[in-house]
Amino acid sequence: xxxxxxxxxxxxxxxxxxxxxxxxxxxxxxxxxxxxxxxxxxxxxxxxxxxxxxxxxxxxxxxxxxxxxxxxxxxxxxxxxxxxxxxxxxxxxxxxxxxxxxxxxxxxxxxxxxxxxxxxxxxxxxxxxxxxxxxxxxxxxxxxxxxxxxxxxxxxxxxxxxxxxxxxxxxxxxxxxxxxxxxxxxxxxxxxxxxxxxxxxxxxxxxxxxxxxxxxxxxxxxxxxxxxxxxxxxxxxxxxxxxxxxxxxxxxxxxxxxxxxxxxxxxxxxxxxxxxxxxxxxxxxxxxxxxxx
Amino acid sequence: xxxxxxxxxxxxxxxxxxxxxxxxxxxxxxxxxxxxxxxxxxxxxxxxxxxxxxxxxxxxxxxxxxxxxxxxxxxxxxxxxxxxxxxxxxxxxxxxxxxxxxxxxxxxxxxxxxxxxxxxxxxxxxxxxxxxxxxxxxxxxxxxxxxx
Numbered sequence: 001x002x003x004x005x006x007x008x009x010x011x012x013x014x015x016x017x018x019x020x021x022x023x024x025x026x027x028x029x030x031x032x033x034x035x036x037x038x039x040x041x042x043x044x045x046x047x048x049x050x051x052x053x054x055x056x057x058x059x060x061x062x063x064x065x066x067x068x069x070x071x072x073x074x075x076x077x078x079x080x081x082x083x084x085x086x087x088x089x090x091x092x093x094x095x096x097x098x099x100x101x102x103x104x105x106x107x108x109x110x111x112x113x114x115x116x117x118x119x120x121x122x123x124x125x126x127x128x129x130x131x132x133x134x135x136x137x138x139x140x141x142x143x144x145x146x147x148x149x150x151x152x153x154x155x156x157x158x159x160x161x162x163x164x165x166x167x168x169x170x171x172x173x174x175x176x177x178x179x180x181x182x183x184x185x186x187x188x189x190x191x192x193x194x195x196x197x198x199x200x201x202x203x204x205x206x207x208x209x210x211x212x213x214x215x216x217x218x219x220x221x222x223x224x225x226x227x228x229x230x231x232x233x234x235x236x237x238x239x240x241x242x243x244x245x246x247x248x249x250x251x252x253x254x255x256x257x258x259x260x261x262x263x264x265x266x267x268x269x270x271x272x273x274x275x276x277x278x279x280x281x282x283x284x285x286x287x288x289x290x291x292x293x
Numbered sequence: 294x295x296x297x298x299x300x301x302x303x304x305x306x307x308x309x310x311x312x313x314x315x316x317x318x319x320x321x322x323x324x325x326x327x328x329x330x331x332x333x334x335x336x337x338x339x340x341x342x343x344x345x346x347x348x349x350x351x352x353x354x355x356x357x358x359x360x361x362x363x364x365x366x367x368x369x370x371x372x373x374x375x376x377x378x379x380x381x382x383x384x385x386x387x388x389x390x391x392x393x394x395x396x397x398x399x400x401x402x403x404x405x406x407x408x409x410x411x412x413x414x415x416x417x418x419x420x421x422x423x424x425x426x427x428x429x430x431x432x433x434x435x436x437x438x439x440x441x
Contacts, residue, residue: 053384053399053420059392062418066362069349070419070437073364076344080441081414084368176339180332183348224368233416234364 072202072234074182075119076175078209082216085224089216095123095208099139100293102146108247109254111189111197113293114143115204118182122205123212125175130165133174137161144185147197153188156181196245203238204293211286214279221276229282232269239266257292261285324350324432330376331434334404338372338438348436355426361419363387363437365411370440373407373419377433382425385435388418401425 073081079091099117102110121136141157160177163169169177189198210229217225239262242248247255265285268278328350335345353359365371375398377383385405386397395417398405401424411417423431 053386053394053397055394057388057392057394057418057420059388059390059418062360062388062392062420063362063416066360066418067349067351068362070347070435071362071364072347073366074344074346074439077346077366077369077439080344080439081366081369084366084441175344176336179339179345180335183345186347227414228366230414231364233362 068237071237072206075205075209076122078213078228079123081228082225085222087222087225091212091216092124092127094212094216095120102143106252106254107147107197108200109293110143110146111200112204114147115201116208117143119205119208122178122182125178126171128171134161134165147189148193150188150192153185199241206234207286207289211283211290214283214286217279218283226274226279229279230269230274235262235266235269254292258289261289326378327376327432327434331374331436334374334376335436335438343438343440346437346439348434350432350434352430352432353423354430355423358420358422363417363419365417367411367414371409372438375405375421375433375435377403377423377431379403381423381431383433384422384424386420390416
């Protein structure tokens with residue numbers, strides 16, 4: 001199940017430190033005490049204090065009220081999760097793709113394309129190809145500027161690019177730096193440009209991740225890796241958001257086309273597991289979505 | 294009381310922050326302290342090769358849980374991090390899609406974390422709970438880091 005680091009402070013402190021320095025968590029207890037009677041969901045609790053964490057909650061109710069700020073996996077998580085399955089596939093080599101021009105595109109499409117560009121940058125940040133990485137930073141910045149990103153955040157992007165090009169920021173530190181920057185870009189867009197745009201940037205990154213992974217898995221038999229593409233709840237999250245968006249309701253053609261492809265992906269996501277044909281189909285749908293950008 | 298190993302970790306974090314991992318002042322001034330606190334924890338994780346998925350900040354009265362939907366992958370290790378103001382007892386709990394408690398940090402402090410290796414790829418819920426406080430509402434920041 002999970003490694004356990006709960007309990008007393010000293011145990012927690014040592015476990016965190018141990019985990020972070022690579023020795024793993026020293027715990028090992030099971031935290032969900034077998035045989036404990038379920039107690040009230042603390043989230044429903046109003047003024048009543050739960051002396052211990054509820055061992056059982058109404059998951060659907062928690063989901064329905066749950067925030068989604070940390071729901072969607074980062075693009076780079078696809079690569080890490082892929083490694084965890086034992087698949088010998090390097091997505092970074094596939095992320096080198098081309099950017100699509102954003103001039104004249106709707107803000108929604110620019111947001112999706114910006115998400116792809118940020119995803120490509122995050123995925124390739126530690127490859128060491130300085131010229132290509134600089135170009136990807138510039139491409140992501142162009143998308144962010146096109147969306148009306150805050151001048152201070154754009155300046156930070158410029159600073160990261162300058163520091164990287166000058167060798168002040170080395171490649172193996174760039175990934176962490178860009179993680180923080182990507183987080184702040186999302187926060188800036190969410191607060192200053194609009195939650196809808198911030199979500200579309202996130203959606204673009206997710207579509208790119210699915211596209212790269214499904215392309216890499218084409219013709220390969222790896223059930224664990226294929227399971228990484230089986231994300232019905234993430235798909236439903238983005239699909240619901242897009243359908244409720246103002247452009248969709250106004251009949252925006254590009255957004256409508258993206259929704260149509262996502263609905264086809266939804267039909268696949270409804271299956272218990274994905275076959276090789278399903279993965280090829282997923283790749284086709286994500287390719288079709290990217291072609292709309 | 295901090296153990297020496299954690300103190301050393303955070304000393305490293307401070308050095309890393311000075312190297313350039315600072316985040317700009319958060320938009321919400323009242324959440325600045327908890328966001329800074331979380332960023333220090335994130336930087337410490339990054340220094341050990343962990344990547345950041347996302348963070349969030351919010352505020353809540355005591356004993357009213359805030360739920361977060363998470364998608365987690367089997368085979369990965371995640372550290373869920375939280376930070377609240379000094380003197381606040383902040384707890385984190387993680388539940389699987391069957392609603393079962395997977396792990397928790399219920400220690401009486403303001404910097405909880407949960408280290409988890411998911412048994413299955415899928416959806417989870419993280420609950421954030423301010424368990425003890427003397428304030429009407431409490432700012433907190435949470436984040437999720439991952440590594441393989």
